[in-house]
Amino acid sequence: MPLFDVYPLYNITPVSGKDMYVYDETGVEYLDLYGGHAVISIGHSHPNYVKAVSNQVSKLGFYSNAIKNPLQVALADKLEALSGCKGCELFLCNSGAEANENALKLASFKTGNSRVIAFNNSFHGRTSAAVAATDSKSIVAPINAQHKVTFLALNDVEGVKNELEKGDVCAVIVEFIQGVGGLDQGTKAFFEQVDTLCKANNTFFIADEVQSGYGRSGKFFAFQHYNVTPDVISIAKGMGNGFPIGGILIHPSIEAKYGMLGTTFGGNHLACAAGLAVLNTIEEENLMDNVNNISEYFISIAKTIPQIKIIKGRGLMLGLEFDFEVGELRKKLIYEYHIFTGAASNKKLIRILPPLTITENHVDEFFEALKKALINIENKELEVQG
Numbered sequence: 060m061p062l063f064d065v066y067p068l069y070n071i072t073p074v075s076g077k078d079m080y081v082y083d084e085t086g087v088e089y090l091d092l093y094g095g096h097a098v099i100s101i102g103h104s105h106p107n108y109v110k111a112v113s114n115q116v117s118k119l120g121f122y123s124n125a126i127k128n129p130l131q132v133a134l135a136d137k138l139e140a141l142s143g144c145k146g147c148e149l150f151l152c153n154s155g156a157e158a159n160e161n162a163l164k165l166a167s168f169k170t171g172n173s174r175v176i177a178f179n180n181s182f183h184g185r186t187s188a189a190v191a192a193t194d195s196k197s198i199v200a201p202i203n204a205q206h207k208v209t210f211l212a213l214n215d216v217e218g219v220k221n222e223l224e225k226g227d228v229c230a231v232i233v234e235f236i237q238g239v240g241g242l243d244q245g246t247k248a249f250f251e252q253v254d255t256l257c258k259a260n261n262t263f264f265i266a267d268e269v270q271s272g273y274g275r276s277g278k279f280f281a282f283q284h285y286n287v288t289p290d291v292i293s294i295a296k297g298m299g300n301g302f303p304i305g306g307i308l309i310h311p312s313i314e315a316k317y318g319m320l321g322t323t324f325g326g327n328h329l330a331c332a333a334g335l336a337v338l339n340t341i342e343e344e345n346l347m348d349n350v351n352n353i354s355e356y357f358i359s360i361a362k363t364i365p366q367i368k369i370i371k372g373r374g375l376m377l378g379l380e381f382d383f384e385v386g387e388l389r390k391k392l393i394y395e396y397h398i399f400t401g402a403a404s405n406k407k408l409i410r411i412l413p414p415l416t417i418t419e420n421h422v423d424e425f426f427e428a429l430k431k432a433l434i435n436i437e438n439k440e441l442e443v444q445g
């Protein structure tokens with residue numbers, strides 16, 4: 060049976076991975092500055108992770124959410140301690156889209172409203188309400204488009220105020236650092252005013268931390284760079300280092316009711332073992348300090364490269380913007396220099412989302428290759444002109 064052809068594929072087949080590198084079937088080593096869409100947080104096949112997942116699967120991989128699962132409690136406690144989100148409650152699911160779907164559903168249940176405010180260039184996932192709140196027409200099917208979503212520009216405080224005052228909005232959903240859209244961020248004043256406006260208008264403020272969470276921004280959550288208190292925080296990518304797991308952190312003022320949210324697979328034993336190994340490793344290896352140190356080092360070198368026009372993002376969620384489309388440059392980096400980077404909807408931007416274990420040597424390796432690739436592309440252009 061052929062696979063449903065929804066992904067344009069690079070002709071590379073990784074079969075193993077170790078920390079910052081993956082290896083294809085012929086043994087070629089690739090430096091991973093993309094972490095499989097910001098998923099690999101503690102490095103490929105981290106020994107803590109391998110041990111925790113292997114031990115757990117040999118005992119009990121799964122049972123339903125109708126029984127007690129102490130691993131969920133341990134994960135929630137560790138997450139509360141590391142994130143500093145004191146008193147929040149955790150609902151576990153399986154992916155980022157599902158996390159946002161549940162966040163929006165909760166907002167609608169609690170406020171009795173159904174309209175959502177989202178922002179231009181946002182990406183919140185591919186399920187029904189999540190994709191409706193995603194600013195990408197081609198991935199929204201008519202069935203998704205039935206949701207009521209109003210898109211506004213980042214930093215349009217007046218727009219948010221006008222919409223919230225109409226009284227029919229259940230949630231404002233925001234990425235504090237846009238991922239797929241291309242690393243743009245709202246201002247501090249914007250985020251803080253939106254937080255205040257949501258509180259004044261019985262509207263949930265949802266922080267989509269699916270990509271920016273788990274230390275990637277240099278704080279546990281990207282919203283923690285501001286003075287805001289989201290009602291719901293969605294998490295996924297870095298949470299399981301590749302094991303599918305997502306969740307929402309729910310403010311203690313929101314009361315749970317049986318049946319309100321639910322899932323078969325969410326929070327299963329294996330997912331929790333993976334999630335705990337990730338949090339323990341982030342703590343033991345001081346990975347958030349590493350994010351800040353390496354981010355500074357990376358940016359300091361990026362600033363010396365004249366072809367890089369703008370450096371966007373924070374921590375290890377960075378975008379390098381050029382004044383030309385980067386498709387060919389990224390292909391060169393992959394096929395000639397064996398370095399994975401990411402694309403964005405902004406075609407002039409390379410996304411950098413490495414495992415949080417990255418060192419200065421890896422950064423040097425990247426910039427050496429980037430400089431050579433840029434010279435190569437410029438020479439080719441001269442040949443074409445000549």
Ligand SMILES: Cc1ncc(COP(=O)(O)O)c(C=O)c1O
Pocket residue numbers: 096154155156157159182183184185234238239267268269270271295296
């Ligand atoms: C900010 C953000 N939210 C939600 C999602 C959707 O996550 P998933 O692909 O796990 O459903 C993504 C995925 O790229 C994302 O970047």
